[in-house]
Amino acid sequence: MTCAYKDCPHPIWRDEHCIFHHEDVAAKKDEFDVAFKRYFDACNEDDEIKKYNFRGFVFPDVSFSHWEFLKHANFSKSQFSGVADFTDSQFSGSAFFNWAVF
Numbered sequence: 001m002t003c004a005y006k007d008c009p010h011p012i013w014r015d016e017h018c019i020f021h022h023e024d025v026a027a028k029k030d031e032f033d034v035a036f037k038r039y040f041d042a043c044n045e046d047d048e049i050k051k052y053n054f055r056g057f058v059f060p061d062v063s064f065s066h067w068e069f070l071k072h073a074n075f076s077k078s079q080f081s082g083v084a085d086f087t088d089s090q091f092s093g094s095a096f097f098n099w100a101v102f
Contacts, residue, residue: 005056010039025060025081032060044070051093054078064089075100 003010003018010018019028019035043049051072061082072093078100 008056020054020057023058023079025058029060033062036062059084069093069095072096 001012002008003012003021004016005018005021008018008021010020013019013022013028013031014024015022017023019032020039022028025032040052043052049071051074052069054073054075056077057075058079059081061084062080063083063085065085065087067089069089069091070093073091073095076096076098078097080100080102084102
């Protein structure tokens with residue numbers, strides 16, 4: 001089964017939502033970091049994927065410091081529940097933060 005968030009292909013982690021859309025940031029922090037990095041790397045390795053789809057993700061404290069986003073990045077409707085560090089990050093494509101909450 002997949003996440004209840006609209007059009008999300010990720011498997012359920014808890015309570016009908018994937019780890020990316022689940023709102024319990026305290027419970028998911030360590031697992032989120034590992035899962036997010038795995039998803040990010042998979043997107044980079046797959047030439048068929050033209051953009052990172054982080055739409056609606058609920059981020060715990062997160063550091064993207066010195067990360068390079070090689071594709072368009074959609075952070076629309078995402079929630080950043082703590083620190084969101086983008087220091088010295090590079091975006092090769094567009095970065096969308098429409099309706100994102102910091």
